[in-house]
Amino acid sequence: MKQTVVTKHRDHIPLAVGTILFTVFALSLGDALIKQSSSTFVIWQIFVIRSLMAVPFLVGYLALMSPGSFKRGDAMGWTALRSFLLVGMWISYYLSLPHLTLSVAAATYYTLPIFIALFSAALTRTSLGIRGCFAIGLGFVGVLLILRPNAGNFNFYAFLPLLSAMLYAVAMILTRTKCRAVHPIKLSLALNCAFILVGGGAAAGISMLSDDMRHGFLLAPWRDMTVGDVGTMGMLAASILIGSIGAAIAYQKGPSVMIGTFDFAYVGFSFIWGVVFFSETPDALSLTGIMMIVVAGVLSLRSQPNASS
Known part of the structure; x- marks a missing residue:
């Protein structure tokens, strides 16, 4: 009788930790550049141009190093869902x-471990416990300290990082549970293709708006790019x-x-880029709220039903 062999995907802790540290360094620097470019480019132009630059590298790598990956389905539905969740996350952020x-x-965005804990507990139908x-x-208190919402200074944009956190939490749970066997380069390729599709579709829709509506980071028309702009992209x-x-x-x-x-x-890298690029210095209440969110995030991650998985 033939036995079914189950392949177990082993963890590699040093690789994982080193990778996530370098990843958040690069992402935080990129996000600082996005903030700096928000008065120059519309968000959809950034999505399309940077992904068009990235896709050839990804396709070339897969063609040379893993040509068989193009033939495998590799949880295409889950990969697509993960990609569009991440696109929505980046749009909100x-x-x-x-x-x-x-x-x-x-800091507001990094409430995401709380949502990871909540969603994981809901999926496994287990209690979060006292911690x-x-x-x-x-x-929650930390968010209130840094946002301090009231009737006089309510800012809708302050809640967009919370939406980003929810979307990212779901996407990372999918990465761990449904897309773990998918080649990382293939996941990146799918994400960048989703950026191009969403960005191109949005740009086409904006082109049909009247001129008086086409302005701002969301609805402005595409602009001509200088050599410096190409370098930024x-x-x-x-x-x-x-x-x-x-x-x-x-x-x-x-x-x-x-x-x-x-x-x-x-969060730490973003604080540094905020000082370097924009001379931003959070006040004492904001710094207290940031620290509370970091502590809450660590505690919520460690309270997950399957924290070791």
Whole structure:
């Protein structure tokens, strides 16, 4: 009687940790450049141009190093869903950047471990426990401290990083549970193709609007690019390549609880870029809120039902 051999995907902790640290360094720098470019480019032009630069590298790598991957289905439906969730995440986050300081946007976005814990508990139908509930409460207070919403200064854009966190949490759970066997380069290729599709579709829709409606980071027409602009787009393409490949590798090769903890380095890098690029200095309440969110995120990750998986 023939036995079925089950392939177990082993973790590689040093690779996963090193990868996520380099990934968040590159992504945070790219996001600082996005914020800096938000008054120059429309978001859809950034999506399309940087991904058009990235795709040839991804296709070339797969053709040379893993030609058989083009023939495999590799959970195409889940891969596509993951890609569009991540596109939605980046749209939400990028739209917030022109209206928030980089450190505040980053800290609010990094409530994502709380959502990972909540969604994981819901999927496994298990309780979060006292530590998990405390983490959620602590993170909520931290968000209130840095956003301080009231009737006089309510800012819709401040809630976009929260939506980004929810979308990213679902996408990373899919990466770990449904797309773990998919080649990381193939995941990156799928994501960049989704950027091109969404960005191109949005640009086509905007072109049909009246001129008085076509303005701002969301609805402005595409602009002609200088040599310097091409260089900026090249840096953004490198950032998204590192980010999309690195996140896939890290969450495939390491437990979500551990990788999510190191993922918080993004907040520190964003604080540095905020000071360097924009001379941003959060006040004492904002810094307290940022620290509370980081602590809450670590606690919520460690309260997950399957923290070792």
